[in-house]
Amino acid sequence: MPGRKKNNHHHKNKKHQKSHHKERNPEKEQEEDEQEQDQEQESPFRIEHSDIYGRYLVASRQLEAGELLITEEPLAIGPCVSGDPVCLGCYQPVSLDSTQYRCPGCQWPLCRDSCPGIHQPHGHTSEECQLYGERRAVAAGLLTDRTGPAEVRDLYELVMIVRILLLRQRDPEQFAAIERMESHTEERRKNQVLWQHYEQKVVQRLREVWQLEDLQPEQIHQVCGILDVNCFEIGQNGAKARTLYPSAFLLAHDCSPNTAHTDHPESYAIILRTSRRVREREALTLSYAYTLQGTLKRRSFMHEGKLFWCVCQRCSDPRELGSDCSALVCPVCRQGSLRAQEPLNQEGSWGCDKCDHKMLAKDLESRLDRINNDLEAIDVHDIPGLENFLVRYREVLRPNHYLLLSAKYSLCQIYGRIEGYLLPQMSPEDIARKERYCREFLEIIDLLEPGLTRLRGLIMYELHAPVMVLAQMALQTGKISRQEFQRRLKEVVRLLQNSRDILCLEPEGSNEHEMGKAAADALSKMGC
């Protein structure tokens, strides 16, 4: 499969070159065309072009859910750009204090001296080590436990850019493949705030402070654009990296996509499959944004980073495909729901469906930002804190609002899993609460990410346990009949089967795959 997909990509590039040299060798051209047609017939997708999407992939035949479309290793990989320091070899979190292991050559923090990513192409290479070693004072020397998150982020941002620019010498073909990706440089140049940010934080720093003067400003800006537009954020079991892949970048975006992807914990290869049935000629899509965000946020995220305004079905629908996950309680009548009147207008107004109250999107956004800050301040393991958040905002946000769903998602995962809240320690009321949150969450994910998607697999696994425990309790206390117990058990089996089928698609060695195996074990213990 990797070969097939890779061919497809290179094949496209050949085609591109050919169009400029058509008269050169007509016989060879014809032979190549035939080969291309053969390959296209075999491949589950082909590349097309539109004025809106640019290049994108379409299904070359009807595809069933779960079909493998692409698996390929990254052309480039680097740490994620967050304020959290990670190992340059394996992208696991590291600390910046004096006890943290550091590379003897360049002093950047690494997880340990036996990190599998040291001197590996997908990790901390000797080339990179030498470059940073010569610039210790302006690179790793700044990374101490007194360095704030913004400075940590700025320093780590440079790593992937430097790696790509080093590829120019080491592997010009790979570099050329990256250079052919969309960078939206001209549109980015028009946005002075964005352009100046990269000029100061990246271009000047690399050329003046790090003294990499042979890097041309235009090329650095182009690489920054390519990274913003095409990067995948990946990582298993706590690792956080960003990657560029040779052909997966071609998929267009949709806020309710028809593919799902995961990545291999060691090779960082992407594994991309259809998540549901896809019709012949339908565009293959993935989501560049986070599912648990409302339309206003997703659209501005895509506009800022990817330079387009999404007009997909979910974005165009004030009720977001029936999920209603952006609706607020009307602050005036307290009865109605406040929704976007023109969801594709970021500055439009939001109106109540029961009274005349209206609100501007920008006022609403700042309100939501404050609520989001409140949520982010709560530790993900803090059950009372999360429960309190749900109570505090139930008069403000509709029950399916994405901020409430985020809190419910955390609760689904920690009830039953942390000390003091393990299933045998939990009251029937708390177990029932876990069940309720799982069901509420699943109902929305079924609308937004239907099919073979990781979130569905995870939540169905979480849901099976409370259903099972409560059914057993109810049978023992005579609250339900044996027949009703059997009916509930059937649901448990269905949940376990679905989560096994989804989570076993995750790569071996990942936590999700382990969960898929646990679901399979539970089924065999039940004799299924």
Ligand SMILES: C[S@@+](CC[C@H](N)C(=O)[O-])C[C@H]1O[C@@H](n2cnc3c(N)ncnc32)[C@H](O)[C@@H]1O
């Ligand atoms: C990762 S690239 C995809 C490949 C790109 N189309 C190309 O030709 O190189 C992302 C870019 O594709 C375009 N794109 C992807 N999905 C889109 C969508 N749903 N609507 C409009 N443009 C889209 C935008 O220009 C976006 O910045």
